[in-house]
Amino acid sequence: MMSSRNISVVRTEIALGAEVPLIARARHVLHLNDMGGWTRAALSLYPHQWSWDSAFIAIGLAHLDIRRAAQELRTLFAHQWMTGKVPHIVFNPTAPPDSYYPGADHWACAASSPDAPPAPPYTSCLCQPPVHAIAALRIWEVAGHVGEKARAEATDFLREIYPRLFAWHRYLATFRDPERSGLVTIYHPWASGTDNSPRWDGALAAIEVGEMDAYPRLDLKHIDDPSERPASAEYDRYLWLVKLIKRAGCDERAIYRSHPFLVKDVLFSAILVAANEALLEIAEVVKASDEERELVERWAGRGRKGLEECWDEKLNLCLDYDLRADKPLRVRTVAGFAPLIAGQQRPEQLTALLGELDSVAFAGHPELRWPLPPSTSPKEMGFHARSYWRGPVWPVANWLLWWSLIRAGEAERAAQIRRASLDQIAEEGFAEYFEPFSGEPLGSGEQSWTAAVVLDWLADGVRSAEIRTA
Ligand code: DGY
Numbered sequence: 001m002m003s004s005r006n007i008s009v010v011r012t013e014i015a016l017g018a019e020v021p022l023i024a025r026a027r028h029v030l031h032l033n034d035m036g037g038w039t040r041a042a043l044s045l046y047p048h049q050w051s052w053d054s055a056f057i058a059i060g061l062a063h064l065d066i067r068r069a070a071q072e073l074r075t076l077f078a079h080q081w082m083t084g085k086v087p088h089i090v091f092n093p094t095a096p097p098d099s100y101y102p103g104a105d106h107w108a109c110a111a112s113s114p115d116a117p118p119a120p121p122y123t124s125c126l127c128q129p130p131v132h133a134i135a136a137l138r139i140w141e142v143a144g145h146v147g148e149k150a151r152a153e154a155t156d157f158l159r160e161i162y163p164r165l166f167a168w169h170r171y172l173a174t175f176r177d178p179e180r181s182g183l184v185t186i187y188h189p190w191a192s193g194t195d196n197s198p199r200w201d202g203a204l205a206a207i208e209v210g211e212m213d214a215y216p217r218l219d220l221k222h223i224d225d226p227s228e229r230p231a232s233a234e235y236d237r238y239l240w241l242v243k244l245i246k247r248a249g250c251d252e253r254a255i256y257r258s259h260p261f262l263v264k265d266v267l268f269s270a271i272l273v274a275a276n277e278a279l280l281e282i283a284e285v286v287k288a289s290d291e292e293r294e295l296v297e298r299w300a301g302r303g304r305k306g307l308e309e310c311w312d313e314k315l316n317l318c319l320d321y322d323l324r325a326d327k328p329l330r331v332r333t334v335a336g337f338a339p340l341i342a343g344q345q346r347p348e349q350l351t352a353l354l355g356e357l358d359s360v361a362f363a364g365h366p367e368l369r370w371p372l373p374p375s376t377s378p379k380e381m382g383f384h385a386r387s388y389w390r391g392p393v394w395p396v397a398n399w400l401l402w403w404s405l406i407r408a409g410e411a412e413r414a415a416q417i418r419r420a421s422l423d424q425i426a427e428e429g430f431a432e433y434f435e436p437f438s439g440e441p442l443g444s445g446e447q448s449w450t451a452a453v454v455l456d457w458l459a460d461g462v463r464s465a466e467i468r469t470a
Helices: 009-033 051-061 066-077 132-146 148-174 198-205 218-222 232-247 252-258 266-285 290-309 334-342 347-357 395-407 411-428 448-461 464-469
Strands: 184-186 263-265 320-322 327-329
Touching (some): 009 051, 009 448, 066 132, 132 148, 148 266, 148 290, 232 252, 266 334, 290 334, 334 347
Antiparallel strands (some): 184 263
């Protein structure tokens, strides 16, 4: 369990200055959503454990409690599939029955696939971007600042989690990239983590929805305005794709043969490249075999090459690729900054990406409340300022850009994103996402990963040990 030692805001304000109320509030959000060995993504809208949320949450928790941070990943990986897949949702058996749809009963993966965990807590059949190795390494790095005992424990944790991380990345490099292109194929927009982004509009438009039972939109119960969530035409397709995946017995090869939605996702693939770099560092710590290290290195190199092929010189962004239609999906979204996230981009590509980031198409738009990139460029037809990934600003996306800019040696540009993000959250709260022009908080409140990235940002200005003892 996360320590319940609550912070005295007054005391910490004196000790640490103006950032402290934010630290206290971030801790409170994580505490509120703490379920013991794992953290629900948000209070009511997301009562389960989501895969990439958990990885970001572990990064934030590392600044509060190293053991609890490690436990977050351990719990998630306890539900890894036999194939190595880390499921996108681990369903909380104690969540109220009408809190989330489609839940464990609808997915019923254990009944369809011998590779799924056979007993509850059950999981979905999808996966999400692999931030986990980055999180595991971050835990180990933070532990190094805490002291020798913490570092030794974190090293033991890396030894324990490494084989699972390796199996997860191998699954992505094989089952999810049979072409060995270096790019991961997703077969559902939910797997991208950016569900209703116009990135998927072209591929979804080609899908004909067949016979389906009526289904409840439980997600709409938890928010004020339905326009903040995906539209019903999108949900019909999401649920239809789930039906097809189940019909294929959640079998990767069968899905690959028959599925109407197969897309090479550049953001997912870029995160995998960065995660493979993190895995290489972990492999060094745990003294993994040369053979495994060579494989991980090969996956990272192949990923960079794949991203290079998706680079669009006119847009100065990377584009997803629709395998079914055999063409790129030309939409300007934050996912296009994939080469920055993968790291080690060419210098001229870095210049082009920074130019694009600061242009009116993204963070340089003159009407933005804070100079932070909207998830979809306001210049795009599919832009919608309030709708989920169609325009709102997402703190986790900004964390990825901040982290990548630091790795690219662009510390000053990274600091601007950090500052604007902290101002946004200090003023508007720990929302899931924000309207880019008014700054209005949208979606779910008290979102765990928003709190987690705030803690990691603050650790950059305030030492972790101080956050921990505050
Ligand atoms: C949801 O239910 O909105 C999730 O994004 C699916 O993972």
